[in-house]
Amino acid sequence: MNLLLYGPPGSGKGTQAEMLHKRFDIPHIATGDILRNEVAAGTPLGLKAKPIMAAGGYVPDDVMIGIIRNRLAQPDCVNGFIMDGFPRTIPQAQALDELLTELSKAFDRVLYLKVETSELVKRLAGRMTCPVDQKTYPPGTRTCPADGTKLVQRDDDKPDAVKHRIEIYLEKTLPLLDYYRARHLVSEIEGVGTIDEIHGSVLSALEKARVTN
Numbered sequence: 001m002n003l004l005l006y007g008p009p010g011s012g013k014g015t016q017a018e019m020l021h022k023r024f025d026i027p028h029i030a031t032g033d034i035l036r037n038e039v040a041a042g043t044p045l046g047l048k049a050k051p052i053m054a055a056g057g058y059v060p061d062d063v064m065i066g067i068i069r070n071r072l073a074q075p076d077c078v079n080g081f082i083m084d085g086f087p088r089t090i091p092q093a094q095a096l097d098e099l100l101t102e103l104s105k106a107f108d109r110v111l112y113l114k115v116e117t118s119e120l121v122k123r124l125a126g127r128m129t130c131p132v133d134q135k136t137y138p139p140g141t142r143t144c145p146a147d148g149t150k151l152v153q154r155d156d157d158k159p160d161a162v163k164h165r166i167e168i169y170l171e172k173t174l175p176l177l178d179y180y181r182a183r184h185l186v187s188e189i190e191g192v193g194t195i196d197e198i199h200g201s202v203l204s205a206l207e208k209a210r211v212t213n
């Protein structure tokens with residue numbers, strides 16, 4: 001089962017993708033996490049991506065396409081994958097289509113997590129992240145409930161970067177919705193509610209579309 005989690009920053013894609021990963025045992029490919037690991041390791045890619053990410057901008061398409069090409073070639077993707085954070089632009093989507101065709105694969109479903117902009121700003125501004133596993137927690141949380149690590153604020157969760165992330169999403173990423181709607185792949189899911197409620201809606205959408213593992 002090949003899934004794409006699509007939605008604005010802060011819509012809960014990462015959280016839902018993790019739940020799908022546990023339920024269906026297929027890898028969760030999160031380009032944001034891949035980039036953050038490169039930044040933490042201080043690789044040439046990480047050094048290039050760091051200031052772009054901190055400002056809430058987009059890393060160049062060719063770099064991102066290279067990352068995804070390598071990731072999809074890994075053996076754990078044979079039975080499916082959950083893509084989160086890629087594609088983010090029309091050229092990325094076109095390149096991904098070509099790549100999937102080369103690999104004789106295709107998306108089974110695009111799950112669109114719908115959340116109003118005002119709610120996104122509320123969620124992102126002040127959200128805290130565990131530096132170990134990158135999980136995020138509501139504003140005001142100080143330590144990671146899983147391992148007690150001191151939580152940090154991601155540079156791109158600071159107010160100016162949040163504003164830029166939403167603007168660039170509306171300009172560059174929102175057009176992908178029509179791109180995938182034209183292919184009849186999109187299930188729209190209300191992204192407001194508890195994590196379990198939203199997970200339930202995701203599973204219902206997959207059943208309704210007759211997408212099974």
Ligand code: ADP
Pocket residue numbers: 008009010031032033035052053054056057058059060064084085086087088092156165
């Ligand atoms: P969010 O979806 O909450 O904005 P992510 O963790 O998915 O955060 O991504 C963090 C940052 O990584 C983005 O703001 C961007 O700078 C960079 N990034 C991730 N994926 C891509 C991509 N496909 N194209 C360009 N930049 C990307």
